[in-house]
Amino acid sequence: MSVLLTTYQHERFIADALEGVVAQRLDGPWEVIVGDDASTDRNREIIRDYARRYPDLIHTHFPERNLGHGGRPIFAQMVERARGDHLAVLDGDDYWTDPRKLARQSAYLDAHPGCAMCFHDVVIHWEDGSAPDSRSTRRWEPRRFGLRHLLGSVNIAACSPMFRRTALAPLPEWYRDVIWGDWQLYVLAAQHGWIGYLPDAMAVYRVNDGGVTWADDGSVVERARRVVRFHGELAGRFDARLDRVFARSRSKALFELAAAQAAAGDDGGARDSLARSLRAYGPRLRPRDARRLLLRRSIGRGPHR
Template sequence: MTLSVVLITYNHAESIRQTLESIFMQKTNFRFELIIANDHSTDNTDEVIQNILSETPSNIEVKYCNHEQNKGVNNNFIWAIKQCKGKYLAFCEGDDYWTTSDKLQTQVDFMEANTDYAMCFHKVEDEKQRVVENIENREYKDSEIFNNFLVQLAGVVCKNDFSEEDFKILESKDIHFIDLVFFLILANKGKVRGLSQKMSFYRYEQNSITNNKKSINFYIKQLNHLRFLSKIFNGKYAVYNKNRIKLQAYKIFRYYVMKGNIQAIKYLRIYLKR
C-alpha cells in the first residue's frame, strides 16, 4: 500500500462530511487506505460517516472504527497510526479538509523522488482566510519546527517508519501537544521539506486544545510538556526551552501564591533553577 490517510474524529458531525469529501476527491495514480478513528463521539458523527461511506471511490480502502470508549486525542492518534499499512502517512482531522484534488499525488511524488526526506508539509489556510504559516519551498531544520510551530497536521505527508521507542515517546503522559512531538520524531529521522502550495484548510474548534480558555491545569500540563521536550533526543531542545519553562513556572507560582497554596514553593524552585 502506497499511502494511509489517518482521520481522527470526535464530535465532528457538522464538518466530517466535508472532510471525507475532500479525501474522496483526491486524484492519484495509486490506491490508498483511509483509517477513520471515531473516538466514541457523543453526537451523530458515526451516522454521518456511515451514510457517506457508500460514496467511497474504488481506489480507496476504508477501515472505520467507532471506539466503544473514549481514548482521548493522543491515544486515538497513536492507535490510528498503528493500524496503517501504507509506505507513507497523510492526515486530515474531522474538523479540517483538503482544498486541492492533487494534494496527495503532489506530496507522494516529492517523497518518492527524495528518499532522504522523512516528511514534507505545505501551507494551510484557516477559516478567516489567513495562511497559518508562510511556508517556503525549502528544507526546514528541526529547530525551526520546534521554535516556530510551522507545521499543521493537515499539511503533512511522511514516511511510515516508527519504532517501539518512537511510540514510547508518543505515549508519554507528559505530552500536551502530540503534533509537535510527532514532527520532531520525523525530523530526527530525515530531512523535512516545506512546500509553498496551499492545499488544506484548518478550523479553530471551540473545544480544541489550542483554543481552550487557559486554566491553571492548562499551564501545569504545558509546563510538564515543555520539561518533557527538554529531555527527549538527549536533551537537544533544552536550550530552546529554558525561558519557556521559567515563564510557565512563574505563572503557576503566582497563581498558587494568590491562593495561599503551599504548591507555590514547588514552582518557585522550578523558576529559580538554572
C-alpha cells in the same frame, strides 16, 4: 499511501473532511482509514454512508468505547493498521482544498529520500467570525526544517503533514499521554530526516468550539504553562544527544512563562519560573540570556505594562 482521518463529535464537519479526501487525484493505490473515537452524535452514521459509497477506498476503525487521551490511542491503532509507505493525517473538523495535495506531497517524499515528513501552508478559519482568515505558515519560512525549527516558531497545522511510515511506526508507549499529539509526531519524524515545506495553502484548519487547539486554555499564563509542559515531556524520550537542545527549549519556555506571570502581577510565580529557566540550561549564562536577568530585576515593581 494511507490517509488517517481521526474524528470525534464532528457531525457538522465530517462530510467536508471526507469530500476533500475522496476528491484527491492519485495514480497509485491508496487507502483511507477513518477512526471515530465512539462519538455520540451522527458522526459514525455519516462515515458509514461514505464507506458504503467508496467501499474500495474508505475503511472504518470504530472502537467500542471512547479511548480518550485526546485521540492519541486511536491514532496509534490506525498507524499500526495502515499499509501505505506514506501517511497523511487529518482531523475530522478540517478539510483539504487541493485535489493534488496527496500526489504533490507523495512525489516530494519520493524525490527527497532524506526527508522524513513534509507539510504545507493552510488557511486558518475562525468559525465564529471573530478573526479574519489567515495563513498558518509564513511564506518566507525556509523550505527545509530541523529539530531546532520545530522547537522554535514554525507553525505546522495538524491537517497538513505527510510522514514516511518508518518515521512513526510503531508509536512509542508514552505517546498516548503527551499534551499535544501532533508536535510529538513532528519531533519523532525529525529523528529520521529533515522536514520539507510546500508553501501553497492546500487545506483549511477550522477553529471552532468542537476543536482543540494549543490556544484553548484561556489565559496567557495557562497557555505558557502548557508550552512548558510540552518541552518538559521531550526530555529522556529521544536520543540523549538531544538533551541539551531540549533543555534550552524548555529554558526559553520557562522564561516566557515568567514574563507572562510578571505581566499578570504574579511576582512570586515569575521569580520561581525565572529561576527554573536559568537552571534548565545549566550554570553558564550566555549574553543573550541577559534579558532574563533584566526581568528578574523588574519583578516586584508591580504589573508590567
